[in-house]
Amino acid sequence: MMRINETFFSIQGESTFAGWPCFFIRTTGCPLRCRWCDTTYSFYEGEERTLDSLVDEALSHPAPLVEVTGGEPFSAPELPRLVEKLLDAGKTVLIETSGALPVPQGLDRRCHLVMDIKPPGSGMAHLMAEETFRALRPGDEIKAVIADRGDFDFCLDFLDRLALPREIPVTFSPVFGECSPGELAEWVLSSGREIRVGIQLHKILFDPERRGV
Numbered sequence: 001m002m003r004i005n006e007t008f009f010s011i012q013g014e015s016t017f018a019g020w021p022c023f024f025i026r027t028t029g030c031p032l033r034c035r036w037c038d039t040t041y042s043f044y045e046g047e048e049r050t051l052d053s054l055v056d057e058a059l060s061h062p063a064p065l066v067e068v069t070g071g072e073p074f075s076a077p078e079l080p081r082l083v084e085k086l087l088d089a090g091k092t093v094l095i096e097t098s099g100a101l102p103v104p105q106g107l108d109r110r111c112h113l114v115m116d117i118k119p120p121g122s123g124m125a126h127l128m129a130e131e132t133f134r135a136l137r138p139g140d141e142i143k144a145v146i147a148d149r150g151d152f153d154f155c156l157d158f159l160d161r162l163a164l165p166r167e168i169p170v171t172f173s174p175v176f177g178e179c180s181p182g183e184l185a186e187w188v189l190s191s192g193r194e195i196r197v198g199i200q201l202h203k204i205l206f207d208p209e210r211r212g213v
């Protein structure tokens with residue numbers, strides 16, 4: 001059994017997979033408290049689900065893509081078993097994680113990790129440890145949600161120290177309604193770095209206050 005906040009079928013919005021139809025599984029619980037968190041309802045709400053029922057629901061949707069998100073999926077002890085079952089069922093599996101917790105032991109690395117850098121604007125920068133990010137491999141990616149120029153510079157410095165291979169793409173997105181996407185694009189262009197500018201696509205396609213998108 002696994003405590004699940006919600007499941008839904010929507011459009012992937014925040015990675016190199018952005019734009020693809022995707023079945024989402026949102027786990028309950030997160031040890032972080034990001035200032036701009038838009039899923040605070042996932043901290044405590046949820047119901048116990050069997051892993052097989054989650055796989056069956058994923059298979060009921062035609063899209064090959066499944067994302068396990070949160071909350072913080074890495075805080076769910078059942079995660080490795082769920083991911084293995086989804087992969088064995090033929091799904092492509094993404095896991096969105098905060099960057100604050102280490103990769104769980106036994107996680108089937110056929111999955112793709114989308115690991116956040118939490119900059120100071122999130123209030124969680126003190127939880128970022130370089131060794132957590134050194135577990136990333138080609139096929140994984142890094143994402144950061146940027147509130148202002150200080151956040152942008154923090155993430156560039158963090159990436160410099162990591163010096164990860166360029167096969168691990170990096171996407172920066174503006175905090176919705178707070179940082180101008182155009183301004184962020186200008187910072188990226190003048191930095192000369194290989195960073196993708198992302199928009200939180202699901203918040204443009206759907207009501208940003210709506211759950212399950």
Ligand code: SF4
Binds near residue numbers: 034036
């Ligand atoms: S890690 Fe995600 S779920 Fe947890 S507080 Fe931050 S934004 Fe919210």
